[in-house]
Amino acid sequence: MCGIIGIVGTTDSHVSQMLYDGLLVLQHRGQDAAGIVTCEDEHLHLRKGNGLVRDVFYERHMDRLKGSMGIGHVRYPTAGTCSTAEAQPLYVNSPYGLTIAHNGNLVNAEEQATQLYLDDLRHVNTASDSEVLLNVLAHELQKLGKKQLRIQNGLYLNIEQIFRAVHEVHFRVSGGYAVVGMVTGYGMFAFRDPYGIRPLVFGSRETEEGTEWAVASESVALVTLGFEIERDVEPGECIFISPTGELYTYQCHPSPQNIPCIFEYVYFSRPDSIIDGISVHQARCNMGDALAKKLQRMRPDEDIDVVMCVPDSGRIAAMQMAETLGIPFREGFVKNRYVGRTFIMPGQAQRQDSVRKKLNPLPKEFEGKNVLLVDDSIVRGNTSRKIVELAREAGAKKVYFASSAPPLIHPNVYGIDMPARSEYVAHGRSIEEISEQIGADFLLYQDLEDLIASCTACNEEITTFDCSCFTGDYCTGDVTEEYLLELEQRRNDAAKSQNGNGESVEVGSIELHNEE
């Protein structure tokens, strides 16, 4: 999962500050690396590096990021390594100077990398599927460019060519992808995979100088920058915005479907975002309500004194659960906001340790009480195990645990970094066994139908979601067991600690000068 943003300002403006502010709003989508590339007339200015937005950009970088059009990226790696060469935006000089920022994961990146090398004579220098995507787009655009050179009257490209290239991209690559990019000096484009798995929304705002446009992974990034939301980019659709603010849109896939990733609503997106017409906050309230009703059905004589959340991801569902159950909601843990998300650290030992550093219980809230703890999901079970233990140490009599999402048992292949199957606590275990693993007196999981209904209730037009990590049904239809096994080897903790967070050695990659 990553966060992307792109802005076309009015002709004499500089968009870098807005891009920076937008990336800060999207920081929850990736803390591993950040980057911005701006376009000043025919020139690109790039700054990217490992770390949080605030650590990558200093004043001197911002001063140099001039231009009225630009794109930005925050990265949380799902494929490849943590090297700076794979930080985005990515650039390729031919044709026309293309830059992209990509959120998602391609399931046929390896096959496409081979085709790029053997048939298209393009070298991909990193393990990043985004570099593959960029080169496929570049190749398809280059093919069209040649054909149209003469009829374009000095202009080497028309917008239709970009739409046609994206059409070809849809047929070559498979997976989840939301992309924003620029053709140097020519305009900004954005497109979404034909299933709309990864989110992408755009908006505009009027200034005295004219109309400005922005596109981002989540609506909250646009709203906080003062843009009015136009709509989501449709699955398969490409939009193009010229430097003077004209918008062009085109459906680049003959049979798009709307199958957004349900995990955006469960966990990833900020609650103040609206994704594909679904308010993330409302969906999470509905999840809490459904969980409460399931609890009432399963344990009509429940003896819960207090409902608590695992901060912050379980809060909304927990508050709604408490309301539906008519039981007080209390904050039992104080979270240290300055410790990174526990999931992000490679290796089990580091992760377990950091839960304790992150959350500290308030004993008064626990002493002598039966406590229901609510989180959005249970992945490896580290957070839940630790938090159940903390609740007991703080004096809880009984500790019950509820998860807004059903058991996670299948890898996510469309852009969310979910672990190898063997690392899921729910893998090969019954609910009772999972409960035992995390040390709870009772464990309640959301039913998948209730989870889907919680989201659909916010937008009745969307009835299907990518629920592959719960069901193992992959909508692109080409995810083989072989691919999953290969993925597991790349993603398990041992592999991650080998990849580490080390600096990359760049060998001859086509890389724009990265501002020092």
Ligand code: AMP
């Ligand atoms: P775990 O300790 O492995 O069971 O992780 C559970 C916690 O991780 C929950 O509090 C979730 O909010 C959070 N979480 C779930 N999925 C992810 C993910 N893909 N990346 C980061 N955090 C996650």
